[in-house]
Amino acid sequence: xxxxxxxxxxxxxxxxxxxxxxxxxxxxxxxxxxxxxxxxxxxxxxxxxxxxxxxxxxxxxxxxxxxxxxxxxxxxxxxxxxxxxxxxxxxxxxxxxxxxxxxxxxxxxxxxxxxxxxxxxxxxxxxxxxxxxxxxxxxxxxxxxxxxxxxxxx
Numbered sequence: 001x002x003x004x005x006x007x008x009x010x011x012x013x014x015x016x017x018x019x020x021x022x023x024x025x026x027x028x029x030x031x032x033x034x035x036x037x038x039x040x041x042x043x044x045x046x047x048x049x050x051x052x053x054x055x056x057x058x059x060x061x062x063x064x065x066x067x068x069x070x071x072x073x074x075x076x077x078x079x080x081x082x083x084x085x086x087x088x089x090x091x092x093x094x095x096x097x098x099x100x101x102x103x104x105x106x107x108x109x110x111x112x113x114x115x116x117x118x119x120x121x122x123x124x125x126x127x128x129x130x131x132x133x134x135x136x137x138x139x140x141x142x143x144x145x146x147x148x149x150x151x152x153x154x
Contacts, residue, residue, distance in 0.1 A: 004085035042066035055104025067113030070146035
């Protein structure tokens with residue numbers, strides 16, 4: 001097991017299996033020394049633990065936790081193309097989408113769930129640029145979706 005996976009377990013978490021694509025795409029692709037993940041939903045054992053809009057059916061704290069689940073799913077996607085999470089040099093960018101009620105403006109706080117977890121797991125390698133975007137709806141009525149871009153060592 002890699003040091004990164006050991007750290008994940010020390011946090012009481014488990015690196016999940018890669019979430020199968022819902023359409024015609026790959027969970028992650030490698031280009032040179034970079035891995036780009038597709039948007040990862042907060043799937044747990046093949047199901048969404050919550051659906052709906054943040055600020056309506058889903059609270060901001062729950063959505064923040066779900067963003068962390070998305071980040072774990074993204075790391076699983078990275079591992080699927082690198083074979084080893086210890087190859088991560090750094091997380092370069094995180095993009096988070098929050099299905100938001102019309103008056104909800106706390107998207108950055110929700111996506112902090114992904115950013116903070118990546119920092120806990122990867123330390124300085126988890127520091128990244130980021131966008132947090134509110135959207136009307138996400139696939140399968142997910143409240144949050146996260147994609148990451150990482151630089152990896154050869």
